[in-house]
Amino acid sequence: MEQNRLTTNIAGLKLTNPTILASGIMGYSAESMDRVAKSGAGAVITKSVGIKPRVGYANPTIVQTESGLINAMGLPNPGIEKYVNEIKHAKTVLQVPLIVSVFGYSADEYAIVAKKAAEAGADAIELNVSCPHVKQTGAEIGQNPNILSEVVKKVKAETTVPLIVKLSPNVADIVVFAKAAVEAGADVLTAVNTLKALAIDAETMIPILNNIKGGLSGAAIKPVSLRCVYDIADVVDVPIIGCGGISNWRDAVEFLLAGASAVQIGTAVADDIKVFQSVNKGLETYLRKKRYENVKEIVGLAHRK
Amino acid sequence: MPIANNTMRTTQILEIRNESPTVKTFVFTDRLCSKAKPGQFLMLWIPGIDEIPLSIMDTSNGIVSVSVKAVGDATRYMHTMQTGAIIGIRGPFGNSFTETRGRALLVGGGTGTAPLLFLAKQLSTKTDRLTFVEGAKTKEELLFLKQIGKICEYKNTITTTEDGTAGLQCLVTKPLSDVLDREHFDMIYTCGPEVMVKKIFEMTDKRKLPIEASLERLMRCGIGLCGSCVIGKYRVCRDGPVFTGAQLREIKNELGTSKIGIDGSKVPI
Incomplete structure (x- = not known):
């Protein structure tokens, strides 16, 4: 009964398991996302799409460090006008929910893109208000509670599908932003996007990334994202999706115990696209051994005093 | 690691x-x-x-x-x-070409010849005979002729140029048809412009011959994350760059036809 034990529901999104492909990873084409779904993901999230096409930055767009990966892709995307066709195509191919990640340079832009994505068939929208490496969008929106609130309200007014807000960890107190997003209408929170980071090459004495700064992901940030989930779970009632450094079932269990209802996996796909399968298998075994009937039962248990 | x-x-x-x-x-x-x-x-x-x-x-x-x-x-x-x-x-x-002990045919176009030269060196100690077909636009652009000639013996080397300044004046695919009909090969390896790779795949597929082709795409991360080099369900950087005939068949609609452009939209090749 593996299916039943892992089945969950996040703000109306029915998932066969709680693992989700994180935004930015392999998420342009329907075929690519379908492969991830067939590798075990319970849902997939597209790369962030905006109102106009963007080519992103020149290489190097990633730096592999000893402790994690820093990326500054620069939000390359075809623009929503073209991308609606890929969303429609993806909906005919995918057998799991399709979540479209959206970014904009203003509340109106976020709302326009989100509306078009939802009309094209997106099962949910995730707002990228946390990309740390593109000016005037992403984290620059999500690091101001008033602007964040305005964006969430506008999008909420224009769409009916579940609205997920992906938070930035690059703030003094993430709880303030979690509350602001929920009060403005967020149905789900994703915690967290990458941590703003830098890599310098000692030999040539220059920053390695073309954009100089980028976002750190991978195992290095897991303790930080886990703490963010734990803190947010204390103050909001909406479901939380954990994201940041999850690469095996034990990581996933820790996020669930901290208060996440599901987890997103991104960087770990580099080592194995079947990471979703292995997380699910381990999680199922864990739940059976601990005598839980369903994954929902362990959400937030670490908060017990 | x-x-x-x-x-x-x-x-x-x-x-x-x-x-x-x-x-x-x-x-x-x-x-x-x-x-x-x-x-x-x-x-x-x-x-x-x-x-x-x-x-x-x-x-x-x-x-x-x-x-x-x-x-x-x-x-x-x-x-x-x-x-x-x-x-x-x-x-x-990325992955690598698989070694064959039987007869191998290598077909390179332009700088696609580079990884095939590396492969030829390695195969030369293991197989009894290698045949190399190389094509380029002009005589000056035919790469590594001496090294290829040494490894494969000159008699097993065919060259083509588009302007006829060396070898046969035609595309690399033209003499290939005769070679494939005349001789038996246990593996065909190819690397070069994708339109060429597609034609060679179609020729081998028709004759039910095994093939491995190395593909090229816009790459950003190189480790299978960013999605820039995706063709069909495959990532060229992580699942390739070498693809088998069976895989090429799965992606034949995109092969030599379209790729993901710099803004993530599909563009013609």
């Missing part, structure tokens, strides 16, 4: 060789990449300029060679670099 831990290291360019008016070979030391297998690639950082994927052309005792054609800003800049200049290396990444 987890792929994400394949961190960039800097090294000096030891030697630069002119292969043609537009192609230079760069030689440097790199411990990890010197253990690469034919077909694998590396990401080469040109400090302050760009980072580009390159097929590995040769390895020996810690030394690595790559051949670079001046086609864009980054590669044109690289052609102005001198020995002693610092570059950064990540890799080796």
Whole structure:
């Protein structure tokens, strides 16, 4: 009964398991996302799409460090006008929910893109208000509670599908932003996007990334994202999706115990696209051994005093 | 080693060789990449300029060679670099050609010849006969003729040029048809422009012959995350760059037809 034990529901999104492909990873084409779904993901999230096409930055767009990966892709995307066709195509191919990640340079832009994505068939929208490496969008929106609130309200007014807000960890107190997003209408929170980071090459004495700064992901940030989930779970009632450094079932269990209802996996796909399968298998075994009937039962248990 | 831990290291360019008016070979030391297998690639950082994927052309005792054609800003800049200049290396990444002990046919177009030369060197000690077909636009752009001739024997080497300045005046696919009808091969290896690869795949597919083709795409991360090099359900950087006939059949609608462009939308090739 593996299916039943892992089945969950996040703000109306029915998932066969709680693992989700994180935004930015392999998420342009329907075929690519379908492969991830067939590798075990319970849902997939597209790369962030905006109102106009963007080519992103020149290489190097990633730096592999000893402790994690820093990326500054620069939000390359075809623009929503073209991308609606890929969303429609993806909906005919995918057998799991399709979540479209959206970014904009203003509340109106976020709302326009989100509306078009939802009309094209997106099962949910995730707002990228946390990309740390593109000016005037992403984290620059999500690091101001008033602007964040305005964006969430506008999008909420224009769409009916579940609205997920992906938070930035690059703030003094993430709880303030979690509350602001929920009060403005967020149905789900994703915690967290990458941590703003830098890599310098000692030999040539220059920053390695073309954009100089980028976002750190991978195992290095897991303790930080886990703490963010734990803190947010204390103050909001909406479901939380954990994201940041999850690469095996034990990581996933820790996020669930901290208060996440599901987890997103991104960087770990580099080592194995079947990471979703292995997380699910381990999680199922864990739940059976601990005598839980369903994954929902362990959400937030670490908060017990 | 987890792929994400394949961190960039800097090294000096030891030697630069002119292969043609537009192609230079760069030689440097790199411990990890010197253990690469034919077909694998590396990401080469040109400090302050760009980072580009390159097929590995040769390895020996810690030394690595790559051949670079001046086609864009980054590669044109690289052609102005001198020995002693610092570059950064990540890799080796991707899969490799599988070895065959039987008769092998190698078909290279342009700089696609580079990984096939590496493969030919390795196969030469294991197979009794190698046949090499190489095509280029002009005589001057036919790469590595001496080395290929030495490994495969000149009688087993066929060259074509589009302008007829050397070898047969035709595309590389033209003599191939005769070769495939005349002789038996246990494996066909190819690398070059995708339109050429597609034609060769169709020729081998019709004759039910095994093939391995190395593909090229816009690459950003090189480790299977960013999605820039996706063709069908495959990532060229992580699932390739070498694809089997069965895989090529799965992606034949996109092969030689469309690719993911710099803004993530599908564009014609």
